[in-house]
Amino acid sequence: MTVEQQRLLVFAGSYAEAEESGVYVYAFDEESGTLTLTDEFAGLKNPTFLNVDANxxxxxxxxxxxxxxxxxxxxxxxxxxxxAKGTIQLINREITVNSTTCHIQRDANSRFLTVTSYHGGMIGLLEITEDGAIGQVLDVQQHEGSSQHPERQDRPHPHSSFYSPDGRYLLVSDLGLDRIVTYALDAANGKLVRQSEVALHPGAGPRHLTFHPDGKHVYVINEVDSTITSFSYDSKTGELKALERVSTLPASFADENSCAEITISADGKYVYGSNRGHDSIVVFAVDGETGLLSLVQHISVEGGHPRHFALTPSGRYLLAANRDTNNIAVFTVDKDNGKLFFTGKSVTVPKPVCVVPIYLTL
Known part of the structure; x- marks a missing residue:
């Protein structure tokens, strides 16, 4: 029995004009912590968010x-x-929804994509064809309403959609409504069926979320007021129940800040979030019984405006995409305590917005 060889590639999406490179591919050496550019693609305007089907x-x-x-x-x-080459080749491109989008996600069975439109206040469900191409738009769900912030929350602003681990539900964080809306995925009919919703505290501005590996907890990072809300999650109904909220900032920090990305370690022991303004990653330890969070660390992202970041599949590294300083910074992760340490390594990438490290078989 042979062990399949794997290669760790990192895909980055960015703000770019159509004639500029906007999608980048890097090989990542886990021994040295070095990123090496292997390909880049021009032709798309603002290919900011990515999703990779490794299989x-x-x-x-x-x-x-x-x-x-x-x-x-x-x-x-x-x-x-x-x-093997670390290269990408365009299969196809299709118009999705009637407004610009900020997020893309794929369902557990790789049959559907969902795109999220912050400015249009809507979610689109797309077909993935048998050969993996972008298919037709199957369903669009328009959000309605507002919340308390006069500028940021005067109308719906869904910012992301994440499928539950079992693939039954889609959780949509709407920054403009201070709500997370849960849809059931009706795969047979290609529809999103509104299931339930939960209200966050006014002015929160939920942006992205991550599921605990136990499937019983969800952590949501709130862009507008720089907090993380912890929820219990009922996998049978898709319902969320708020447990607590914690600040992502040091108590001494009083300047402007907004949050962006959140993720959790594969063992479920640590939650990571990004601060734009404080320009840091915040690290929390997760209580194994209650799912509640306790502060471990704030660390500089070695750049400005960490729009996104990701842990490598092994959990040994964290890569921070700093939009305003045009760099991806590399950190090691101490798995014993969750703490991050800057490696001194960074690569220049114009306005990076999304970074996806993933193992691919050769």
């Missing part, structure tokens, strides 16, 4: 374009990945 070696990116009427709309592109 089928496919990459999905959002982008923006204009329709026949000259109105800005969402677009999605599919790429095939050559793991």
């Amino acid at each position: 089928r070696k496919l990459l999905y990116a959002i982008a923006e374009t204009v329709n026949d009427a000259g109105v800005k709309v969402g677009e999605a592109a599919a790429f095939s990945i050559d793991a």
